[in-house]
Amino acid sequence: MNTAVKKKPMTWKKFKRFIPIYILMLPGLIYLFINNYMPLPGLTVAFKQYNAAKGIYGSPWVGFKNFTYLFTTNDAFVITRNTICYNLAFIVVNTVMAITVAIVLSELTGGIKKFYQSAILLPNLLSSVIIGYLVFAFFSVENGFVNNQILKLFGQDPIRWYSEPKYWPFILVFVSAWKTVGYNCIIYLATLMGFDKSYYESAQIDGATKLQQIRYITLPLLRPTIIMLTLMAIGRIFYSDFGLFYQVPMNQGALYPTTNTIDTYVYRGLLQLGNISMSAAAGVYQSIVGFILVLSANLIVRRIDKDSALF
Template structure:
C-alpha cells in the first residue's frame, strides 16, 4: 500500500513538473505554434489522402465511400513500358545533380571563405540570384540559346563551320544540359549553406595551423573539410531523401515536353503528370506519390545506416 502511494506521488510530481516546465517555456512554445500548425495542416492532415492509392475514386461516393481496388493503382505504373525508363532517369539524373552540385558548392564556399567580406557580398549575390528564377523563365532563356533556327548556340556553331543541331530532337545532349541548368540555378543556394558552415569554424584552428607552417590546401584538407563534414552529410541525406521527387519544372519546361527527349528527360513526376492529365486517374497519381515517399524514406534510412557504420557521430539519427 505504501509502495503504491509512493508511485502515485512520483507520477504526480512528474506531471506537475511537466506542466511547470511547460508554463516556464510558454514564450518559446507560442513561437513554435504557427510552425507546428503549418506542418500539421499541410503535411500531416493530407496524409489521410494516401487511402486514395488503394481506391477507385468516385466523386459522387466520396473518398471513404469509393470502392477499394487494392494494388491496382500501382499496376498502372509498374506494368507500363516506361516504368523502368522513368525510374532510371529519376535516379541517375538526381544522383548526378547531387554529386555535381555539392562538389562545386563546397569548392566555391572554400573560395569565398578566402575572399574579403566586400567581395563575398558581390559574389554571393551573383551566385544566389538564379535561385529565385522560375524554371518557366529559365526555359525561355534556354530556348533562345537552343532554338534550331535562331538559337545563339547554333549561330555560333555555324560561324565555326559546323552544322546546326536540332537540340529538342537529340536526346543524347540533354543529361548534360539538364545538369548544367540545375547546377547554375542551385549552386548559389548550396554554396551559401556551406559558406555559413565554414564561418562557424573557430578561427584559432587556422591561426595555429598557419603558425605551424600549414599551407592553405593543408588547412582545407585537415581543418575545413573535416569540420564541415557533418553539414555535408546532413545536406546529402536530405537530398537523397528527395531523390525520387524530381524538380518538375526542370524536367517539364526546359525540354519543352518534347516526346523525342523522353528517353533521357522523362522522370516519374512528368510521367505521372501526363498520365493524370490524359486519364484523370487520381488514384494512380496518389499511388505513384506513395511509392516515391516510401523509396525516399528507405534511401534516407539506408544512407544514414551506412554513415553510422563509418562514423557514428556524423549520423543524424
C-alpha cells in the same frame, strides 16, 4: 542533465514549465497535421476506381489494378531511375561546386566579393519558367546561341537539342548547379567564416601552401556541415525539382526518356490524362520507394558514423 532525471515520468509541474515551448511548437504541429496527416486517408484512392459522383469513400475498390499501367511499360523503372540518378548527380556536383565557390569567395574581400556573391545567388531567385526560356535561348534549334555561334565556330552541324534525350542529363545537371550553387555556398561560406583564423596563421608559419591549408584545415573542419547537408539531401532523394524537369525541357515528349521523373509523371497523369486513381497510384509508389530509400541511406550512415545518422 543526468540520465536519472530523464527517465522520470513527466510531472504536471515539469510540463507547466515547458508550456511556452509547446506553444512555440503549435503552429508547426498544426501545419504538419493539416498538410501531412489529414490527407493520408486519401491514399486509398490509389486502390479504388475513382468516381467523382460517388466520392473518395464511395468509389469501388479495385485492389492493385491502378498500379498495373506503371509496370506494363517500363515507366516505373524509367521514372525511378531518373529521379534517383539525377538527385545523386545533383548531390555530388552541387556539393563540390558549392564548397569550391565558398572557399574561393572566402579568399576574396571587399566590394568584389559582394558582387560575386549576389551574381551567383541571382539564378536561385528566378522562376523556372524564365530559366526554361533562358535555356531555350541557348538550345533553340534555329535561333539558339549554341547551334548558331558555338557549334558553327567549330564547324559542327546543328543539333536538335529538344528531340535528343541523350544530351539532357548534362544540360539538367548544369542548369541545376547554376541555379542552386549560390544558395548552397552561402551555408558553407558562413561556416568557413567562423573558423578560428589561428589555424591558418600557424599553418602559414609552418610554410603550408594554400592548397595544403584547404586540404588539411578547411575540408576537415567542414566535414560535419557537409555530412549534415548531404543527409538532408538524401532524405529528399525521391522528390524532384518539378520546375527543372517540367519547364526547362519545355515538356517535350521526345525527351521523356531522360527528363521524366516521378513528380512530372504524376503531374502529367493527373492533369493531361485526368485519371486521379492512377496518379495516386504513382504517388503511393513514390512514397513507399522513397521511404525505403531514406531508411536504408540512414542505416548505411549509421554503420559508418553513428553520430551523423539522422535517427
